[in-house]
Amino acid sequence: MIARRNLGLVGKHLALIVLLVVMLFPVYVMLKTSVTSFDALFGWPPSWWPPHWSLHNYVEVLVGGYRFGQAFLNSAIIAVSTAALSIVFGFLAAYGLSRFHFRGRQALLFVALATQMFSPVVMIVSLYQIMRGYHLLNTHLAVILAESALAIPIALWLLHGYLESIPVDLEEAAMIDGCSRLGSLRHVVLPLAAPGIAMAGIYTFIFAWNALIFPLVFLNQDQMYPIPLAMSRFVGQNVVYWNLLMAGGILATVPVALLFSFIQGVFVRGITAGALKG
């Protein structure tokens, strides 16, 4: 019995290792290429280990005249603003939807969900015309507004689920004790919902950090480009600097990975558990 169980465990590890080797193959190529010099890129067969590895590509990406720092900043402006707008608007609406029962509530929730199914492509034609009409083309604001229109419903949906899981008893207790609804919202709901807000904020941040199509259409000045567009700077007339592309790609991934590891922790800590005990 024990032997059979061990055999199962070995099989499980084997299967997982095979799966991960396949899944991480491109990640390995990315890491390897990012520490390989340009001259060593184009050889046949491709090497499995960089001949002399160095961090030179990272330095080159950051200070080599590719203005990657600027692109990083542009991405951060777009992603932080989108996350902030999504949290404020999403939280207010989620609160209204979870604490009041009124006609049309289900319909609103459906609409919020349905927007998650839109492709930005569906709206890109008219949004381009609208932004052009308001002279917002080539501004970050245009990208932020368009991204937010898709991110707010996601935040709303996540926060609605989170608020539903916070018992109303606490707020009612506060209101019986003489707190106004806005007071209980500030002093009771907001602190309890903080992990949910962090989750929604990070989710929408990542969403906007990844944005491609709105920046592609709205921005045409190089210094406004966020990372996904700025990556094209590493592609020359007849040559692709794969070493720089991979180093830049890894730098672009780091913030997302850090933020993600943070929400993983939030997921694990069940926060309201115990709030009503005792």
Next chain:
Amino acid sequence: MSPPIGTEPLARDRTGTMRTRLRRVFDPDASPTVYLIPTLLFLILFLAYPIAKVVAESLYRDVLIRPDLGRSFIGLRNYLDLLRDPAVLRSLRITVLWTLLSVAGKTLVGFAAALLLQHPFRGRRIYLTLLMIPWVTPVVVAAIAWRWVLDGQFGQLNGLLSALGIIHEPLSWLGQQGTAFLATATVDMWVGIPFMAMVLMAGLQSVPNELYEAARIDGAGAGQMFRLITVPVIRPILLVATLLSSVWTFNSFQVIWPLTRGGPAGATTTLVVRTFTTAFGSFDFGRAAALATFVFALLMALSYGYWRLLQQEA
């Protein structure tokens, strides 16, 4: 005075004057209005209005680079043109096949990973963390990395396959129609597998462990437990996850655009890629709007089905 516990209207307010009634509608203590208005306004302005405008635009001839033609109302002409265009029909076929292939791959691999990671064991956290790497990689970055992996001359995949003796000379994966179709779908799978695995794992973990133990005591084998416990519990979650994934895959632009721009020879031009190139390649806004409206209608039909499914399972 505000009502003590919130939502129930006070009797005297019902017969109030217009002004008190208005005040009640905007009372943050008694009505959801103030919480909903800002969000509704924002979404009407930047979501509902653009969609309505796209639908309206689809009824016009509006080619940006042909100002001589002007902008004129042409009814359903754009739609009729689309239906007659073999390239559009090909795009529809490509989209459906591409979506089916990618979603099938994501579901199969994601489900397998979820099953393997379902129960706690030593090292599970490490596997989980590593499995999340594709998910945290920005999609455009992932697509560019894959383009290098799949490079027709010096790509690592060519290196690997020739070292294994499977191919004898480098293959131009993204340069041929068939392999480009398969390669883009594979990259899309790669991007989507972690999320699918995570959702399905959460579903599997909702099965109480006692259920498995009881079944084990009753002498059930692993196969029986899978068929009689796991499958019924996971079925609704699987349904919802695959439907949602289908919609996202259908919409996938960030994977295809950096990899192939819809090429070679249109082999990876899905409907969203075609909408984009019609609008910002040929600048035929009227036609692009008609395509967008068509995609929108398709997606709405899918979302409605999804909503019904959720309601049913809840």
